[in-house]
Amino acid sequence: MKFLNKIIFFYFREYKLNMSGVQDILTNIIFFFVSIFIFIFSIGPDKETISLIGVGIVWTLLLLSSTLSLRKFYQDDFENGNLLIIHLNGLSFGFIAILKTFSHFLFVQVPFLLSIPIACVLLNIANDKLFYLLTSFGIASLTLSCLGSISSSMNLMNQRNYLLGSVIVMIFSVPIIIFSVSIINMEENFNSLINILFGILLIVFAINPWASGLCLKLSLENN
Amino acid sequence: MSLRFQRLLLIMLTLVIILSAVLLILYNARENVSYFYTPSEIDKSEITINKIIRIGGFVENDSFNKISSSKFKFRITDEKASILVTFNGILPDLFREGQGAVIEGAFVDNDIFNATNVFAKHDENYMPASIKEDLKGTGYWNKKYK
C-alpha cells in the first residue's frame, strides 16, 4: 500500500513539474506544426503529393520532436539530485525508469497523439487512415518513450555529444517505423501488424528498466 | 516493498514479458516484412492501379519478348500464378528466362504490370560453369537450380 502511494505521488510530482513547464510541451507541438508548414511550402501546393507522403512526414516529425526533448528526460532530476532522493525514498532504479517512461508518455507523447488529427487535416491524409495512424502511433509512442529512457539515461554523463542520444533512439526506431507505416499501407494485415508492434513494445519495455536502471546507478555513482 | 522484492518482481515481469513478446512476434512476423509479393499472393480482384509495389518470382520460360532495343515484355511466375510485365530500360546481366527476378512498378490495368525497375535475384547455389555441363550431360542436372 505504501508502495502504491509512493507511485501515485511520484506522478503527482511529475504532474506538477510538467504543468509548471507546460510551455516546453507546447513548444514541442509548435515545432511539430511549424515543420509541417515548412514541408507543405517546400513541396508545393500539389495536394496529391502531400497526401501521398503525408504519413511519412507525420512519422518523421513525431520522431524528431520527441527525440529533441529527450535531454530533459532524466537530466534535470539527475543534476539537482532528485533522482537520488527518489531512490532513497525506496524506489529501485529500475522502477524509477518505468515510472519515468510512463510519465514521458503521458506528458510528452499524448499531446502529440491529440494533435495528430489536426496534422492529418493539414496534410490531406484520408480520414479512414486516421484510425490506423492513431493506433500505430499509440503503441509506437510508448516504445519511443522506452527507447528515450534508455538513450537519455546512457547519455547523462555525456557532456560533449548531445545528438548521440537522438541518434540512438532513431536507429532503434527503424523497425517501429517500418511496421507502423505498413499498417497504414496494408490495412488487411492490421491485426498481425499491430501484434508485431506490440511485441516490439514488450521487448523494449522489458529491456528498459534493466538498461536504464543500470545507467542511472552508474551515472549517480560517478557523478 | 523492499528493494530486493522490487528486483524479484522486475525479473519475473521481464521474463513473462519477453516470453510473450517473442511468441507474439514469431506468430505474426512471417509474412509481413516481405520485400516483395509473389504473383499468387496478389489478389486479382483487389489490384490498385498505379500503386507502386514489388513482385518477385521467376521469369516464365518462353515468355520473354524483345519489342525494341530497350523495351521488353515477359511474364513473372511462381508456378501457381503469373503476371504479364512490360519494362522499358536496361535489364541486369543475370536476367534470363527461368531466372529469379524482383520487379518494381505498378499495374497499369488489371492484367499488365508496368515495371520501372527490374532486379535479378540469384539463389544460394554456387557451382562452376563446367560442372553444369557435366551434370546436364549425365542427366543429373537438378531442375531446381535456376
Next chain:
Amino acid sequence: MLIVKDLSVQRLDKAIFENISLSLSPRNITILKGKNGSGKTTLLKAILNIIEPSFGSIYWKGKLLKKNLYDFYNHVTYIPDTTTSLKKLTIRDNINIWKKFFISDINNAQIETALKTLKLDNNLNKKVGTLSFGETKKLEFLRLIIENKNVWILDEPFSNLDDDSIELMKQTFEDHCANEGSIIFSSHQNPGIYVTEEMEL
C-alpha cells in the same frame, strides 16, 4: 546503529580515501572535515550505498547494509549540496510534493512553525527559482522536518548560510540529538556546532 569498517573507495586505481572507520549511534553528531576534493561527498554516497566501496563494509543495525538497505533508507534523510527543490514551482507546491511523496505524518502546524523559524513564511507563493541562494538552502532543511527520520546525512549544509541560520541549525541539531537522532555532515570547517566525533579526511 551504523558502523563503517575500513572503508576504501578507489577510482581508476587511485584511492580517493582509505581505511575510514566510523560508527554512528543515537545522539551522535559526526563531522567529516576536509578540503575540496578530499572525498567527503564520495564517503557520504558510499554510506548511502550509491557508490560501491572497493574494500571494507558497512553495517546497519547489525546486518550488512546491502542486506538491510530498505530499512536503512526508511530511516535516513539525505540532503545533497545541490538544490533538490523544484525551481519552477512555488515553495508551497514544493512542500506539498515532499509531504505527499515521503508519506509524511507531520501536520501542517509543525511545518508552519518550521517555516516561521526559517523566515520563509512570507513568500510561500514565490517560485523557488527567484529566492536567494541562502533561502533555497534553508528550504532544503525543511525536508529534514518533513521526512522526520532518525539519521540525517548532510552534504555541506553550512555553505552560503548567514550566522543567524547557522545558529538556528545548531539548535535544530541539538533538538534532533535529544530525540535519539543522529547526524553525519560534511563541512570544510566546523562553524561551532557541538559534535561527538570528528573525522579528518
Next chain:
Amino acid sequence: MKFLVNPGKFNEIADYIFKPLLFLSFIFFALGLLFSFYLSPDDYQQGSTVRIMYVHVPSAWLALLTYAIMTFYSIMALAFRIPFGFIFNTAVAPIGAVFTLICIISGSLWGKPMWGTWWVWDARLTSVAILFIIYLIIIFMNYSFENRIVREKVIAIFILVGSVNLPIVKFSVDWWNTLHQPATISKLSKPSIDSSMMTPLIIMTLAFIMIGIAIAILRIKTEIISRKSNLS
C-alpha cells in the same frame, strides 16, 4: 585461457604470436587472392562476378562475429567485473565497423551487375546498415564521455542492447522474402556450394580472421598502454 581476460597475460601471449600471425595472414591472404582470381572456376550463373563473394562473405561473417564477441565480453565485463572486456570493446569496435563497411561496399559492387541495383532496402541490407550505424555509435561514444568508468560501462550496456540486431541480420533472409539470397553455408545442411569455390572462401575467411586478430592485438595493446598511462 587466462590471457583472454587478463591484460598482462594477454600482452605476453600477444607478443609471442603476433609476428607468426602476421606472417601467416599474409601467406593466407596471398593464397586466397591467388585462389579467388586464378584457381577457382566461374559460376554457372554469375560468371566471373562471383569472385566478389570471396571478399564479401568473409567480411560479413567477421562483422557479425566481432559483434558477437563484443557482446560476450560486455556480459563478462558487466556481470563478472572483468575490465579486460571494456578494453576489448573499445579496441575492437572500429575493426568490426571496417569489416561491415567492406561487406556493404563489396555487396553493392556485387549487386549492381547481378541484381541491377547498388542498394535496396530489403530486410538483410537494412539490418546490416543498422549494424554499421551501431558500430559507429559505439565508436563515437568512446569520444563523448569525460568519465572513463561511465563511458566503458555505458558502451557495454549499449552493445548488449544493440545485440538484438544480430539474430535479425543472420536470419532475415530465412524469415522474410528478400532480394538477398538465403545462406549458402549453414550448420544444419550440406553447403550448396561446390568444393572448388569453397576452398578459396575458406582460405579468405582464415586470412580475414588472422588479419582481424592481428589488428585487434595491436589495438588492444595500445589501449592497455594508454590506460596505464591514464591518457584516456
